[in-house]
Amino acid sequence: MRRRTMLGLAAATVAAVGAPATVRAAPRPWREEYVSLGGGAHPVHVYRVGAPTARQVLVLVAGQFGAAGGYRILARGLARRLPGTQVWAVDRRQADLADLSVLRGGDLDRSTDRYLAGRYRSWTAGTAPFAADWGLATTLADVRRVVCAARADGRRVVLGGHSWGATTALLYAGWDFAGRPGHRDLTGLVLLDGGVHDAFAGEGDVYRVTPAQARDGLVAIAAGEVFDPSLTMGRTETYAVLALLAGRYARTAPSAPSTLAARLPAPLRPAGPVDNLGLVEHLYASHPLVPDLAIGPAYTSVAAAAEVLAGAGPTAFEWYWPQRLTLDLSAADPFSRTATTDVLGLRPWHGASIDVPLYCFQTGLTCGSVTAAARWVTAHSRIPTATYAGDEAMTHLDALWADPRRSPVVDTVVPFLRRLDER
Known part of the structure; x- marks a missing residue:
């Protein structure tokens, strides 16, 4: 998702996620793992799906508050169809701030009580002042580390x-x-319902940041507005925590009466009793x-949504999103050097020289x-060639969570990626 105006790298740790049974029979070696790339105090994590011997790597970045786990279904679907391509979903450094230790005890009700009571590590401007500087330059430097790791041994990177x-x-x-344009690291670009x-103008979101507004934004961040409040429901991380718990209950006991529903904040609470799977349906399909x-039942099942939400390594949503990243992405929307990008120290200077094929998919969210x-x-x-695809009946999340x-x-990105792999 994205903010609405209304509102030599070595693997430090590797955690096996576990591929589904249908994948183990694939002709190429299959691996599904969550890897931490070394980076000192703030490592970058990557969710890798597919054959490590693949010649091509598709590196994917999530939207605002989205995390690598949101790509779970899409990554598996693409890797199955494209044995020569491995999919790497990036978790930005802020994903490492989520305190998932409460879930490790195995007792979901006890974990829920602790989370709802706030008995976990929560970050604020006072405890995470370092996040004030986590803007676009930091994010792109981290993505570049991932891209460079993916390019090892001569692999091509999309x-x-x-x-x-x-x-x-x-x-x-x-x-x-x-001095080096980023596109020189790449062999293609894949845009899923964004750009x-x-x-996002068709949704009503038009970004026009003046130099004065940029300076005011920097002052506000320095004064303590470190994390973007778009999804704040008590705490910045509340929505992400509740989504994780709802998914866990739906996966553990889908037909059991939901005990979580009545404890949700008013904007999320269903009007009457629901079971655990029904709560996910309420949160992502009905209301x-x-x-x-939102998800559309024609493409994404409630059970699939629950599977994505339940993942803790990686999660579907980030707990925290730096306000500086919101400011920078908004300011860089013109895709050229401006007085505003100069104020913020941004370097989008080489858009006109991009020379790799592009794929774009659009859902019904932005009306064209x-x-x-x-x-x-x-x-x-x-750009030498471009592929434009879309389905107005799909929702923004369907692009990621739909049944492959x-x-x-x-169906449309596979031929694009296959052509790149065969070049």
Whole structure:
């Protein structure tokens, strides 16, 4: 999702996630793991799915408040269809701030009581002042570490993302890394329901940040507005915590009466009793908090949504999103150097020289503006070929969580990625 105006790298640790049984029979070695790339106090984690021997790596960046676990279904679907491509979903450094230790005891009711009582480590501006500087430059430097790791041994790298993750991917391609344009690291771009240059205008989100507004934003962040409050429901991390718990209950005992439902904040609470799976249906199909957080039953089952939400290594949502990253992504939307990007120290200087193939998929969220924006990028760059696909019946989350067997995203991006792999 993305903010609405209304609201030499070595693997330090490797945690096996466990591939489904249907995957173990694949002709190539299959691996599904959550890897921490060394990075000192703030490591970057990567969720890797597919064959380690693959010649091509698709690196994916999540949207605002989205985390690597949100790609679980899509990554598996793509890796099954493309044995020559491994999928790497990036968890930004703020994902490491989530305190998941409470879940390790195995007693879900006890864990829920502790979370709802606030008995876990929660970060604030006072305890995490370092996050004030976690803007676009920091994020792109971390993505570059992942891209460089993926390029080891001569592998080709395609970079993509969903929502503001697609924005991030494009900005990486146009970024100046000490004189080297980011697109030189890549062989293709994959944009899933996001982008730059008014990509979200059809939803009503148009970003125009003046130099004065940029300076005011920096002052506010320095004064303590470290984390973006868009999903704050008591605490910044409350929504992500509740989504994780709802998914856990739905996966553990789907038909049992929900004890969590009555304890939710009023905007999330169902009107009457529901079972655990019914609570997920309420939160993501019947009464989503915002359109960005909806699923369509024609593409995404409630059970699949519960599986994504229940994952803790990696999670579906970040607990914290730096306000500086919101400011920077908004300011960089014109996709060129401006007085505002200069104030913020941003370097989107090479958009016009991007020369790799592009794929764009649009759902019904933005009424055509995602595709229009991608066409603008193609027309104002050296992109040699572009593939535009979409389905107006799909929701923003369907692009990630839809059943791969009937997902228009999978059906249309697979040929694009296969062509890149065969070049």
